Amino acid sequence: MELEQKPTVIEQFAYSDTWSDGTASYLTMITPRLILMRELLTDTGSIYVHLDWHVGHYVKLVLDEVFGRSSFVNEIIWQASVGDTSDKNKKFIKSHDTLFFYRKRVGGIYWEDVFQPYTDNADQIYKYTDGRGRYQLGPCDNPGGGGYRYNLGYGEKTPSRGYSMPIETAQQWITDGTLVVAANKVPLRKWYMNPNGVRCKDVWLDVGKERGLLYATQKPEKLLQRIITASCANGGLVADFNGGSGTTAAVAEKLGRRWITTDLGKPACMIMRKRLIDLEAKPFLYQAIGDYQVEAAKAMLGRDFRIGDLSTIVLSLYGALPLPPDVNPQRNLGQIASIAISGAGSRKGSKTLVLADSPNKLTGAATLKKAIAQRDNLMGGWDRVVVLGWNFEPSIGETITALNDSRLEVLVIPPDLMDRLKKKGGIDKLRGQVRFSSLQYLTIHPIERKAVANAQGGAAQEALTVKLKNYVLLSPEAINLDDANRVKLQAIANQEPLALIEYWAVDPDYDGKVFRSVWQDYRGNTANDADALRVVTQAVVTTPSKDGPRKVCVRVVDVFGFEAEVVVTVAVA
Numbered sequence: 001m002e003l004e005q006k007p008t009v010i011e012q013f014a015y016s017d018t019w020s021d022g023t024a025s026y027l028t029m030i031t032p033r034l035i036l037m038r039e040l041l042t043d044t045g046s047i048y049v050h051l052d053w054h055v056g057h058y059v060k061l062v063l064d065e066v067f068g069r070s071s072f073v074n075e076i077i078w079q080a081s082v083g084d085t086s087d088k089n090k091k092f093i094k095s096h097d098t099l100f101f102y103r104k105r106v107g108g109i110y111w112e113d114v115f116q117p118y119t120d121n122a123d124q125i126y127k128y129t130d131g132r133g134r135y136q137l138g139p140c141d142n143p144g145g146g147g148y149r150y151n152l153g154y155g156e157k158t159p160s161r162g163y164s165m166p167i168e169t170a171q172q173w174i175t176d177g178t179l180v181v182a183a184n185k186v187p188l189r190k191w192y193m194n195p196n197g198v199r200c201k202d203v204w205l206d207v208g209k210e211r212g213l214l215y216a217t218q219k220p221e222k223l224l225q226r227i228i229t230a231s232c233a234n235g236g237l238v239a240d241f242n243g244g245s246g247t248t249a250a251v252a253e254k255l256g257r258r259w260i261t262t263d264l265g266k267p268a269c270m271i272m273r274k275r276l277i278d279l280e281a282k283p284f285l286y287q288a289i290g291d292y293q294v295e296a297a298k299a300m301l302g303r304d305f306r307i308g309d310l311s312t313i314v315l316s317l318y319g320a321l322p323l324p325p326d327v328n329p330q331r332n333l334g335q336i337a338s339i340a341i342s343g344a345g346s347r348k349g350s351k352t353l354v355l356a357d358s359p360n361k362l363t364g365a366a367t368l369k370k371a372i373a374q375r376d377n378l379m380g381g382w383d384r385v386v387v388l389g390w391n392f393e394p395s396i397g398e399t400i401t402a403l404n405d406s407r408l409e410v411l412v413i414p415p416d417l418m419d420r421l422k423k424k425g426g427i428d429k430l431r432g433q434v435r436f437s438s439l440q441y442l443t444i445h446p447i448e449r450k451a452v453a454n455a456q457g458g459a460a461q462e463a464l465t466v467k468l469k470n471y472v473l474l475s476p477e478a479i480n481l482d483d484a485n486r487v488k489l490q491a492i493a494n495q496e497p498l499a500l501i502e503y504w505a506v507d508p509d510y511d512g513k514v515f516r517s518v519w520q521d522y523r524g525n526t527a528n529d530a531d532a533l534r535v536v537t538q539a540v541v542t543t544p545s546k547d548g549p550r551k552v553c554v555r556v557v558d559v560f561g562f563e564a565e566v567v568v569t570v571a572v573a
Contacts, residue, residue, distance in 0.1 A: 023055055030059060034066045037241065041104040046073075046231040049100045050219065056098050067102040074101040077203045078223060099227075114230045115197030116206050126193040130177075133195075137180060137188040140164055155183040163187075200226065224251040232257050246272030253281045266561025274503055274522045293359035293390055296418035308332065311356040314388055314413055316427055317434045320354040327379060332356045335382075353382040356413075363389030363410070365399045372408060388413050388436060394555055394565035397441030411436040442556050442564040443469040449550070449570050452542060460545035464570070466506055466554055468537045471497045471564070501535050503557040508543045510553035510567060518543065523559075548572065 037047060047067070051059055064072065076099040103109050126134040140163050141147065147162025152170060163170065170187070173179035178190045207223040224247055232238055234256050240248035243261035249272060252259035263269050266288075273286055297310050308331030315322060320334025327333070334354040355371045357363045368387060375385035384407040392412075393399070400410055414420070414434060421430055448465040472493075492499055505520035519541045521528045528536045549572065555565040 023058055026055055027058060027062060031062050031066070033241065034062060037239075038066055038104065040239065043105050043108055044110045045104045046109070047102050047104075048076075048227050048231075049102075050078075050097065052097065053094070056100075060100055063100055063102055067104070070106055071102045071104070072100070073103055074202045075099075076101060078207060079203075079205045080208075110231060110233055110236075112230055112233075114200045114226050115194065116200050116204070117197050118193070122193065128190075130190075132192055134193040135190045136193075138191045140170070140179070140187050140189050152181060152187065154181040154187075156181050157184060157186050159186050200230070219247055221247060221251050224248050225255065228252055228255055228257060243272050244268060246275045250275055250279055250281075253279060266563075267559075268561075270502060270557045270561045274524070277520055277522065278525065288391075293415075293418055296422075297359075307358050307360070310359065313421070313427060314356040314417070315354060317417070317431060318354060318356075318386075318388060318436055320352075323379070332358070333374070333378075350384075351382045353378065353385040355385065355387050357387060357389045359390040362391050362393045363387065364393035364396060368399060368403060368408065368410065372403070372405060375407065383407065384409065386411060390415070392439065394563045395567055396439060397564055398566060400439070400441075410439055412439060438472075440558065440562055440564050441472050442554070442566050443471075444554055444566050444568070445469050447552055447568055447570045449572070451545065461542055462545045464506070464508055464541045464543065464550075464552060466539045466541065466552070468498055468501070468504070468554075468556075471501055471556060471558070498537055499534055500558045501556050502559045504535055505555055506539055506541050507553040507555070508541055508550060509546070510551045512551070512567075515553060515555055515565075517555075 034049075041047065049059060049063060078097045078099060079095055080097040123134070126136050128135050128137065139159070141159035141161045142164040143161065147159075147164055148166060149158060149162045150167050151158055152167070152174070165173075170179060173189065174181065179187055180190060181187045204223070204226075207220055207226070228238055228248075228251055232252075235258065237258045237260065238248060238252040239260045241262050243249065243263040245268070246261060249259040249261040253276065261272060263272065269286070269288075276284065293310070294307075297305055301309055311330070311332035312322060315332075315334035318334070320336050322328060322331060323333045323335055325331075332355060334356070336352040336354060337350070353371075353375050355367075355374070357367055361367075367389070371385045371387050375382045386409045388411050390413050396410070400408070413436060417434065420434075421427065445467040448463075450463050450465075452461040452463050454461055501523075503520065503522040505515075505517035507516050508518060509516075519539050521535045521539065523535055524532050525535075526532055528539075550570045551567060552570055553565055553567045555563060557563050
């Protein structure tokens, strides 16, 4: 059973167009971000902006305002792809993209020349040879006009537009043999063939478009290598705030530059992390920050909206009525009352408290304990409580199991709720169509811990054997897929749930705060087995011995970017 690969479901989810409301909404989004990027740049810094033909020319005007027209350096034409060549397509074939290159300031910049390969007819152009190599002869006149006018004393003609260099420079060129002077001839300069290639022009026909690119504006490594080499010193810092598949970070890592990369989507971040691990990058920090739902709510409800406004919308779509303001100051509590009528006609009521958690926090143990306390004490108590969350602590599954409370239910708010709300045009049109799904969770077999004999006489070691048992994905109804792929996803989840894992890692000494991976596997990696389509389900982690129990954390990321973890205390073997 496979999901359709055109593109893969992961790529659909990871690289879908978040700003689908047209040019105006995109410019509203990008302008403050470009202003912030300018402030983050050092005075010697540069910025390259690549957008497709739909909005590139509009963003160029924004860049002129943000960076100043005098800071514009180049419009780079990149021959990226061949477009629709159908006879029915009555237009010139599109075959290039555009990059806009700006600097923070006009002076005091960093620059290193980069080179392009010579064309096939280079030998015909550089047709002369001396002890220094191949060269061509070029003029010394000044195309700008009004150049230096003098005679070098060899009976040569003075160029009609003057020389392009002072006489001292000409005399130096004569001394070192790079100026060719003949009687009654205009002097010519020897221009030697650079072994590195020709100094790079602003039309790039030699970087191509790599196979397997995930989305329209993804760049090949060769293109990023050229940009980073030219504009960032060794050891400098490169930032890509729309990281996509992580090409910028990967190239920066290879070139010895420091890097920061971000993306709005969890799947994109997962793909970047996997790529950097595959590259064997130096240790890096991965953090989940920012609130897409808050940004989407601001775009829809206005910049002055409050979290309580969003909570009220969520409660309404779940079917809960808000509690009175005196007991609900944050406007995140609602209620559902139900009445069951028996065959004998007797009536029995049930009251459910509903808590809509904030999108700018991770729903975890503290929130659930608070919800249970409110269920038991608020307004005389309730029969059950439902917690609706946007983002969850990776250990949420363990927390729910430890609480062991049958009157507590935790559900996921659909991550695309604000997008769907905007497209539908209001709450009333979406009511009854939103599915609040159960959480995903991970289970593992008991971890085996054994001492390892060390024949080299080094420090004592031990081996931890970790086996995955089951992975339960949150309901496919909550994922942005078409109906056909959703059915296939459900079938895979039922038949082979561990196949949904994209990446998993083990920290054998988890401190409860920072996860430090010492072992990992991911789809596409064949170092641990020969199957590129699935992760291995068992790991043997060798680590220095430790007295007493170990706290081991196993963390997984599924194909949609959702995370789950298990933390286990393993006793001494």
